[in-house]
Structure formats: C-alpha cells, structure tokens
Amino acid sequence: MGRKYRLPLEIIGIILALIWLSPFYLLIINSFKTKREIFGNTLKWPESFNLDNYIEAFRELDFLRTFFNSVLITVISVAVIIIFSSMAAYALSRNKGKMSAFLFMLFVGAMLIPFQSVMIPLISLFGKFDMLNRPGIIFMYLGFGCSLSIFLYHGVLSGIPRALDEAATIDGCNKFQVFWYIIFPMLKPITVTVAILNTIWIWNDYLLPSLVINQEGMETIPLRMFFFFGEYTKQWHLALAGLTLASIPVIIAYFFAQREIIKGVSEGSVK
Structure with missing residues (x-):
C-alpha cells in the first residue's frame, strides 16, 4: 500500500x-453527574468527579449479591455451552454423511430463529416442569448458544x-480420550472466542432472566438495573454508574483475550 493512501486511511x-x-x-x-446536570447537557464535562453515584448505585443494586448471581449463571452457562458444543461439532465433523450434514445445517438454521418467536411456549413449557430457576435458565442458554458455537467449532475442526x-486410536485411545486429550487442546483459540462471545451475551441479557428468574435475591445485574427506571422517574445518574460497574468485568476479560478472539473467529469462519 502506497504512502499516499496511508494518511487518509x-x-x-x-x-x-x-x-x-x-x-x-x-x-x-454522565455517570459522575447529578440528574440535573445530565438533563442540562449530556455532552458537557461534569462539574466535579465525585463517587456518590457509584456508592449509591452499588448499594441500590445490592451489587455483591447480583454480581455473584451474574457470575454464577454466566460461568456455568458458558462452560456447559463449550463442553456440549465442542463435542457436538467434533461428532459432526468426523462422521461424514447426509445425517451429519442435515444436523449441522439444522444448527446453522437455528441461528436465524428469533427468541421472541419461541419465548411464550418456551416459558410455558419450562413452567410446567418447575424449571423457572437457575438450572432452567442455564439449560435455555445452552439451547440458544450452542448453534453459533457449533458453527465456529465445526469450522476449525474441519481443518x-x-x-x-487415527494415530491416537492406534496408540490405544478411545474416542473420548482422543477428543479431550488430543483435539480439544488444539481448539484453544476458538474456545476463547466462544467463551467471550457467550459471556458478553449472557452477562448483558435482560429479557430471558426477566422471564425466568422471578425470585427475590436471584436477580442478575441487568435485571436489577431495571429498578432504576420507574413509572414516574428515571434515575439516569445511578443507572449509568451501575452500567459502568457492570461493564468493567467483561471489558477486562475482552482485553486479556482479544488476540485469541480474533484468531479464533478467523479460523472458524475461513476453514
């Protein structure tokens, strides 16, 4: 690329x-401003950088408990998605045939189904089995998250x-050992990608927890954030401070894993 194009780019x-x-x-x-300052001019620099909004948001969110709930649901859900999606992708990539191709296309097609179209029957079905709780929402996240994860894993496994x-089988490994000790360690870049993509989605999700988690003390951070927006008032100063607190863990995780994410996405989409 010539130098004359470098500066405009x-x-x-x-x-x-x-x-x-x-x-x-x-x-x-705006997370450092008072409510009056926010409505006065959202672009203006705050008059003073005080932590009152953060302290009050931390208390109103019951941040330690809601943070624990979000971490618990996110970590278990992501771990389950990684385990089942990687094994499913491995089985589909190694068993060539019409049925494997059909199942793979079924998973790919499932990515096009919007959650809103299955929301009511899904909640009704899980309610009948008394699964509107943490295990139930983790199971739902597995169902909604495995399609994209299988697609990414399948692209890498095909390469x-x-x-x-065959070499590992000759050495005496069964299929389970071949996958976990030989193949799965080679999937580290795409595993990091799958973990981060699903972590961002699950951590920030509001709709599904609002339908499933309806018990006091089990709210996630996005669900608890709703309490800042009442019928007659909206506490934007506290909500923005709470959103900043909630975003920090995901941003830190992304910066530590961004190289693996880019590498994994490129491998999963090209191969």
Missing part, C-alpha cells in the same frame, strides 16, 4: 474509533486432519 480509522468510543464517553462522564485421531 489513518484519518478514517481515527474518525471511526472516535465514533465507536463516543457511547463510552457519554456513559462514563484438523483425521490422521491425528
């Missing part, structure tokens, strides 16, 4: 970066030669 990149960062700027500066499986 850099300028475009800077502009796009500023556009992308603008919501974070609004979130952070791993079957000769590795």
Whole structure:
C-alpha cells in the first residue's frame, strides 16, 4: 500500500474509533453527574468527579449479591455451552454423511430463529416442569448458544486432519480420550472466542432472566438495573454508574483475550 493512501486511511480509522468510543464517553462522564446536570447537557464535562453515584448505585443494586448471581449463571452457562458444543461439532465433523450434514445445517438454521418467536411456549413449557430457576435458565442458554458455537467449532475442526485421531486410536485411545486429550487442546483459540462471545451475551441479557428468574435475591445485574427506571422517574445518574460497574468485568476479560478472539473467529469462519 502506497504512502499516499496511508494518511487518509489513518484519518478514517481515527474518525471511526472516535465514533465507536463516543457511547463510552457519554456513559462514563454522565455517570459522575447529578440528574440535573445530565438533563442540562449530556455532552458537557461534569462539574466535579465525585463517587456518590457509584456508592449509591452499588448499594441500590445490592451489587455483591447480583454480581455473584451474574457470575454464577454466566460461568456455568458458558462452560456447559463449550463442553456440549465442542463435542457436538467434533461428532459432526468426523462422521461424514447426509445425517451429519442435515444436523449441522439444522444448527446453522437455528441461528436465524428469533427468541421472541419461541419465548411464550418456551416459558410455558419450562413452567410446567418447575424449571423457572437457575438450572432452567442455564439449560435455555445452552439451547440458544450452542448453534453459533457449533458453527465456529465445526469450522476449525474441519481443518484438523483425521490422521491425528487415527494415530491416537492406534496408540490405544478411545474416542473420548482422543477428543479431550488430543483435539480439544488444539481448539484453544476458538474456545476463547466462544467463551467471550457467550459471556458478553449472557452477562448483558435482560429479557430471558426477566422471564425466568422471578425470585427475590436471584436477580442478575441487568435485571436489577431495571429498578432504576420507574413509572414516574428515571434515575439516569445511578443507572449509568451501575452500567459502568457492570461493564468493567467483561471489558477486562475482552482485553486479556482479544488476540485469541480474533484468531479464533478467523479460523472458524475461513476453514
């Protein structure tokens, strides 16, 4: 690429970066403002950087308990998705045939089904089996998250030669050992990608927990955040502070794993 094209591309990149960062700027500066300042001018720098909003939001959210609930549901759900999706993708990639191809296309097609179209019958069905609780929502996240995860795993597994499986089988490994000790360690980049993508989705999800988790003390952070928005008043200053607190763990996790995420997505989509 010539030098004459580099400067315009850099300028475009800077502009796009500023556009992308603008919501974070609004979130952070307004989280330090009073309600009057927010309604006065959302773009203006806060008059003073005090932590009163964060302290009150921390208390109103019952942050430690809701944070624990979010972490518990997110970690278990992501772990279950990784285990079952990787095994399903391995079985589909190694068993070539019309049925395997049909099942794979079925999983791919399931990504196009919006949650709202199955929301009412799903909640009704799980209610009959008394599964409107934490195990129930984890099971639902497995169902909704496995399609994309299988698609990504399947793309990477298609590029791993079957000769590795055959060599391990000759050495005395069964299929379970071949997958867990030989193949699964090779899936680290795509596993990190699947983990981060599902973590961001589950951590920020509001609709499904609002339908399933209806017991006091079991709310996740997005569900508890709803209490800042009443019928007659909206506490934007507290909500923005709470959103900032809730975003920090996911942002930290993403920055530590961003290289693996990019590598995993490229491998899963190209191969």
